[in-house]
Amino acid sequence: MPALKVSGLTFSYGPATLIKDLGFELRPGDFMCVLGPNGSGKSTLLKLLTGFIKPAAGAVTLAGESTAGMAAGRLARLAAYVPSETTTPYDFSVREMVLMGRTARSGFWRGYSRADEEAADRALAETGAARLAARSVNTLSTGERQLVFIAQALAQEAKLLLLDEPTSHLDLKYKAAVMALLASLAGRNLAVAAVLHEPALARLGCNKALLLGREGDYSFGSVPEMISPVRLAAVYGLPENSPLLPK
């Protein structure tokens, strides 16, 4: 069963059609990057997938269940989403922040159960953020914060992980570390979809790519097929020999 199935997805923002009749499928173990110029609807797509924004038409299915009318709690068990930036004015510790990933798995009154604590510990270990556990999230560097919010999403124990620009604002070392982490998560049968700004990063572990163009044009396929200078030049409106495009 596909972890994510999208069909006929259409969304307009004002008069402009952002996403038109989009369809693709992700299986457990797939790591897809979403690429495209600014305003092509990359971030919007992620929010359509989680039902935070409602599409004009089309269907999104998570592990065989349609997201139409799905309660937020159920959704959070099926898909976890890491926004490009999460801020809070309050000094939550890293551990508290990761434990919040368990929100959908709890009832009234209860403190965190042993299962919650273990899920948080696993997520912290997997992202390499365990050493930060006692720190306040507001004292972390951008790269450390990104790891913590990925850990929070992992604590949700969803089968699909969606990330909006997880590598932007990061230095090269953290970019590589985050991509390696996401690839390893796909390696243990999660489906991962990440919006990226740099096509070259797709080579660091992605096996699928979705290119979003203007006015709802898109192409979806394997990385070797999609990450070619010809296709990328067309999508970004650059000359094919531009040094910005990966060879």
Place this chain on the structure above:
Amino acid sequence: MANSKLSLLFLALAAACLFSLAAGPAGLSPDIILNLRLPRTLAALAVGAGLGLAGALFQGVLKNPLSDPYILGTSSGATAAAVFCFLAGIERTSPVFFIAVFAGAFGATFLSYWLARAAGRLSDAALVLAGVAVSAFLSAVVMLTLSAARERSFSLLYFVLGGLYAVEPGVMLFSGAIILAAVIFSMARWRALDAMSLGAEKAYHLGANPERERLVFFGLACAATSAAVAMGGTIGFVGLMTPHIIRLVTGPSARVLVPAAALGGAALLTAADAAGRSLFPPSEVPAGVIMALAGAPFFMWLLWKNSRGRN
């Protein structure tokens, strides 16, 4: 660790109670302590708990450290509704009174919220501005009403200014029960409140429905504020200051913050009321004035801290 922090809080609460029972120009006769200061201390505890709770709920659900029932216009809405009820001859102990006051609080809060959202992104400052506008208008309506209703306006003015005078036992019992219920319900939903303090979008993706949680926590905060206003009129800044002070001790998680803010608010207002009685005997400074004297500079400090955090 958590226990020693909580015992610190109980110690502060006990100190505030002792101060309140001892403070005042009439000395320490058992009669005065039992019949005058004890009811008043209980009223201060209940009002403070309600406002402290409301502050913690608003600051969490709106992800906005500058919010509290006074700044958002919740208290003004409740006060306006209460004044109309007094003039219409509705008793303070009747359920109609509480329903009207709650409706006033809820209406004013949602108006501020809606205005801030309509102004674009729901920024901390937009919410404060909207609250100021709503409060100013409602206060003007109250003053206009008081000017028109001359004969009762003096006693009502004291209510509007905020202070704990002779709270009737019936009102105290009813309001106290509402505040206790609001504390208990809020404690049950602490995880949703924590999720909301990361913003509505993140809360949704963690599995909390932001529209529903907003409605629930606004409802609980407005119920607590209404009950507090019914007892003590408009007292500001308890809801603003308490959660900030408590977070320094317990950390930000609503699991401890919610009950601790209720206890802390109770201690803070009880101490403020006792201070008001001891400053210039035999005259009394209303608790609302003491709170504003302490709270307004605190608010300025928060604004300064907040603007520094942005840059």
